[in-house]
Amino acid sequence: MILPIVAYGDPVLKKKAEEISKDYPGLQKLIKDMFKTMYKANGVGLAAPQIGKSIRLFIVDASPFAEGEEGDSSCEGFIRVYINPIIYEENGEEWGMEEGCLSIPNIREQVFRKPNLKIEYYDENWELYEEELTGFPARVVQHEYDHIEGVLFTDKISNQRKTLLKSKLSDISKGEVEANYKMKFPKSGKIK
16 A cells, blocks of 8 residues: 655654564554555655654665666665664765655755664564665665654755755645655645
């Protein structure tokens, strides 16, 4: 089932998400629905808060970053489910890249992140993993991890840029934005 993506302004996007247990109701269906929703919206990641659930779960498929002349081969087949993840190390010299977010359609901004990370998480089968990531896979994971910490990419840009985006962000929260996927808007309560 395709789920509506929660738009900027919904309080769930600013809350630190809660850990879940192995017997979380409907977890496997939720994960499948999140992948369907992400692919329908042409995203490379989706966190549970973006579908209105304040739980420590996100999915990624960084494969699109492997395509084209500028592609990163480390993204080839990089499809993961992260449950109760913990990033316990980030290092390297920060690098900037334009980021967007399915909850904040039609806005892209330069965000600086460290290029390397170490993360521990459970997958959809409750197998525990430790992973070291670098480059684009690390960036995608950092972006989604921020969601379960209640942080949006717009929180990482300069105050000047935030001021310039204020009216656009307000319009998004009211549903005055075009997106090619189903969204839920906090100020109007509309789903469109």
